[in-house]
Amino acid sequence: MIRNPKDLARYDAHERANHWLVGICFILLALSGLAFFHPAFYPLTQLFGGGVWARILHPYIGVIMAVSFIVMFFRFRALNVMTPADKEWLSRVGEMMNGDDHNMPEQGKYNGGQKAMFWAMALCMLLLFVSGLFLWRAYFNLPVDLVRLGAVVHAAIAAIMIAMIFVHVYAALWVRGTVRAMVYGTVTRAWAKQHHRAWYRQVTGKS
Amino acid sequence: MALQSLDIARRSATTTAAPGVRQTTAVAKLIDVSTCIGCKACQAACMEWNDIRDEVGVNHGVYDNPMDLTAKSWTVMRYAEVEEKGKLEWLIRKDGCMHCADPGCLKACPAPGAIIQYANGIVDFHQENCIGCGYCITGCPFNIPRISQEDNKAYKCSLCSDRVAVGQAPACAKVCPTGAIQFGSKEQMKDYAAKRVVDLKSRGYGKAGLYDPAGVGGTHVMYVLHHADRPELYKGLPADPSISPLVSLWKGFAKPLASVAMAAVALGSLFHYVMKGPNEVSKELEDELEKEDAK
Numbered sequence: 001m002i003r004n005p006k007d008l009a010r011y012d013a014h015e016r017a018n019h020w021l022v023g024i025c026f027i028l029l030a031l032s033g034l035a036f037f038h039p040a041f042y043p044l045t046q047l048f049g050g051g052v053w054a055r056i057l058h059p060y061i062g063v064i065m066a067v068s069f070i071v072m073f074f075r076f077r078a079l080n081v082m083t084p085a086d087k088e089w090l091s092r093v094g095e096m097m098n099g100d101d102h103n104m105p106e107q108g109k110y111n112g113g114q115k116a117m118f119w120a121m122a123l124c125m126l127l128l129f130v131s132g133l134f135l136w137r138a139y140f141n142l143p144v145d146l147v148r149l150g151a152v153v154h155a156a157i158a159a160i161m162i163a164m165i166f167v168h169v170y171a172a173l174w175v176r177g178t179v180r181a182m183v184y185g186t187v188t189r190a191w192a193k194q195h196h197r198a199w200y201r202q203v204t205g206k207s
Numbered sequence: 208m209a210l211q212s213l214d215i216a217r218r219s220a221t222t223t224a225a226p227g228v229r230q231t232t233a234v235a236k237l238i239d240v241s242t243c244i245g246c247k248a249c250q251a252a253c254m255e256w257n258d259i260r261d262e263v264g265v266n267h268g269v270y271d272n273p274m275d276l277t278a279k280s281w282t283v284m285r286y287a288e289v290e291e292k293g294k295l296e297w298l299i300r301k302d303g304c305m306h307c308a309d310p311g312c313l314k315a316c317p318a319p320g321a322i323i324q325y326a327n328g329i330v331d332f333h334q335e336n337c338i339g340c341g342y343c344i345t346g347c348p349f350n351i352p353r354i355s356q357e358d359n360k361a362y363k364c365s366l367c368s369d370r371v372a373v374g375q376a377p378a379c380a381k382v383c384p385t386g387a388i389q390f391g392s393k394e395q396m397k398d399y400a401a402k403r404v405v406d407l408k409s410r411g412y413g414k415a416g417l418y419d420p421a422g423v424g425g426t427h428v429m430y431v432l433h434h435a436d437r438p439e440l441y442k443g444l445p446a447d448p449s450i451s452p453l454v455s456l457w458k459g460f461a462k463p464l465a466s467v468a469m470a471a472v473a474l475g476s477l478f479h480y481v482m483k484g485p486n487e488v489s490k491e492l493e494d495e496l497e498k499e500d501a502k
Contacts, residue, residue, distance in 0.1 A: 006500065036317040036340060038462050039220040051318050051338035052359075099483040137341040137354060147345050148453040151315075155457055159465035163472040170476035175486045190492040 007186035008203055010109075018072045019182055025065035030162050032058045037155055059136045066129045073122055079109050080119065086112030101194075109199040117168060124161045127153055214326040219316035231327040234371060235393040236380060238301050239403055239431040240441065241415070243387040245270060245284055245299040249379035253282050256367060256378035276302065278355035281364040282379060285442035291434075300430070300441040301379070301388070304351045304364035306330045308424030311450040312361075314458050315346030321361075328393065328427035331368045334360040346458070348423060348448035366427065396429060403431045422449030 011019070032054040034041035048054040088105045089096075089112035096104055096113075104111075110118070134142055134150025142150075172178045177191040192200040201207060215225035254260060261279035264272065270286040282303035289296045310330045313322040321336035322343065332343075332352070339359035343352040352361045367377035375381070380390035389399055400417040407415035416435025419425045430444070438444040 036342075038466050039222050039317070039319060040466065042220060042317065042319055045338075051336075055338045055340045097479070097483070099486065101486065135341075135345075137339075137344075144345060144350065145451075145453075147341075148451050148457075151342070151345055152453045152457045152461070155461060155465070159461075159469055162469050166469070166472045166476055170479070173485075174476075174480060177488055188488065188493075189496050190488045193496070194488050194492050 004188070007188055008192050008200070009185055010181040010187050010192075011185045013185065015072075015075060016182055016185060018068060018075065021068040022065055022072055025061050025068065026161075026165060028061050029058060029065060030158070030165075032061075033158055034162075037158070056138075059132060059138070062129065062132050066125065069122075069125050073125075076118065080115045082112070082115055083108075086115055089113070090116060106197045107195065107199070108202070109196055111196070113171070117164060120164060121161070124157050124164070127157045128161065131157065215323055216326045216328075217310075217313055217324040218320050219313050219322035220319040225323075227326060229326065231325070233393040234327045234329070234366075234391065234427060235396040236306075236366060236377060236428045237389040237391075237396040237400055237431065238428065239387045239389070239400075240298065240300055241387075241403070241407055241412070241431060241433050242385050243284075243299045243301065244385055245286060245297070246384060247272075247284055248382045248384055249301055249388060250280070250282055250284065252378040252382035253364075254280070256370070257281065257365075276351060276353055276363075278353045278357075278360075278362040281362065287440060287442045289440050296433075298433075298441050300444060302442070304330065304366070304428065305349050305423070306364075306366055306427035307348070308426065309450065311346035311348050311423070311454055312343035312352055312363075313346075314450060315342040315454055317342055325368065327371065329366045329368045329371060330427075331365050332361055332363060334358075334362070337361050346450065346454050348445060348450060364428075393425075393427065400429065400431050407431070407433055418444070420445075420448050422447050 028048075031044045032048055035044040035051070035054055036058075042051070045051040045054040048057055085105050085107070089107060092104060093113060095101070131150040131154040133140055134147050135154060172182070175195060177188055178195075181187045189200065189204065192203070213226055213229035214231050215227055218225040259279045259281075261273060261277055264274070266272065267274055271283065273280050273283060276283055282301055285300045285302050287298040287300070289298055306329055308328065310322070310324060312332075313324055313330060316322045317340060318336050318338045321333055321338070323331045323333055325331065337360040339354060339361070341352075341354055341361070343361050344350075344354070352363045354361050367375070367379075370377060376390040377388075380388040389396060391399070397417065397419070404415045404417060412433040414436040415431070415433050418430035418432050418435060418438055430438075430441075432438060432441065432444075434440050438446050
């Protein structure tokens with residue numbers, strides 16, 4: 001969908017579909033996983049048809065998420081290489097959080113925070129996937145000490161990951177005009193110029 | 208088996224008090240390994256009373272049969288041949304759920320009401336609430352629960368909670384021909400064990416003793432061992448069992464800590480928005496681009 005022909009394309013349809021496949025899986029996994037983590041969340045199993053169905057479905061959804069995340073990882077990996085400008089940006093993230101982003105260093109398609117999030121999520125995904133296999137009794141029967149370690153790692157990383165996704169979603173909502181990039185693929189030129197000036201110059205050829 | 212309902216001490220994945228208005232005496236089963244002859248009457252009585260038949264297996268050339276606990280064999284005799292002071296000793300241990308006072312299975316279980324600990328100390332699985340995740344196996348320090356391949360529910364010895372509820376001894380204790388399996392109040396069983404230990408010591412087993420491991424708060428199935436200093440001799444009975452620190456971390460303080468941390472991040476985001484306002488694209492930039500377009 002083109003709202004304004006001068007809008008800049010940020011994500012193509014495949015990138016968006018890929019992102020939302022990971023996102024939907026993540027939401028389903030967080031809801032069912034929390035149910036097994038703390039009794040307060042157990043009623044969430046009703047969303048999946050009860051405790052047994054939640055237990056059956058959770059690992060399969062996990063495999064779908066892992067596969068679709070790997071594809072997304074290779075799509076975006078090259079764009080997320082940290083540069084000195086990103087480190088400078090990260091060191092001054094407090095100003096940004098405070099709502100004053102005018103003096104922040106110029107950023108490419110992704111800023112330092114987004115890049116740090118990308119790598120942290122990749123690491124978390126890897127740990128979640130491997131530790132999750134340890135717990136999947138339908139297919140694996142590993143020594144109990146490994147299963148115990150897997151359970152702790154899986155729960156701890158999942159909690160960290162859920163918190164990071166809150167930050168990820170919040171950042172998209174807080175920086176107005178961002179969500180549309182992942183919904184219909186475009187952003188306004190002003191948005192790009194304000195938040196990702198180096199990327200703006202690269203795609204428009206303007207200063 | 209949900210025969211009792213007023214005397215529940217603990218209920219899995221439940222954060223409020225369980226119905227516990229009726230207080231019952233703590234019970235225990237005492238297995239005197241020194242008088243066990245390995246006849247397997249207890250195994251037969253267990254399958255008879257519970258009316259469960261395991262698959263007929265194959266002989267592995269040893270007395271152990273079946274070779275391990277299964278979802279349908281809740282107790283098995285384990286035969287160890289040990290050389291002590293130049294003599295062969297045949298140590299035969301009836302293995303099954305120990306009914307820990309501090310049960311790792313119950314601590315790990317995520318399904319409300321799937322594992323119940325009664326006031327009398329019996330730890331019972333209520334399979335209708337079981338979701339088949341296997342966390343009980345992860346939590347158990349004795350490697351007891353087994354998930355059925357047929358229905359994906361966890362099973363183990365119930366200490367015949369249905370019999371005990373109506374004042375009967377467990378089937379295995381009832382049938383034991385040598386009196387090696389005794390059943391009564393935990394206090395009575397400790398007294399009985401003390402007498403057996405005196406007897407064994409007088410017969411040259413200087414290290415005889417009662418196995419009632421403190422690491423799991425004591426158990427409601429106890430052993431009299433001739434070599435209480437080396438429980439591992441008895442086919443790997445753990446010397447000092449306790450709930451793994453990893454399980455305690457996972458289902459202990461990590462649970463509330465992580466829940467609070469996640470909520471804090473979500474609330475922190477909301478309050479950040481409310482207090483700092485959204486990060487809008489500046490009007491100045493928008494106007495500037497509009498001007499460019501107009502040219």
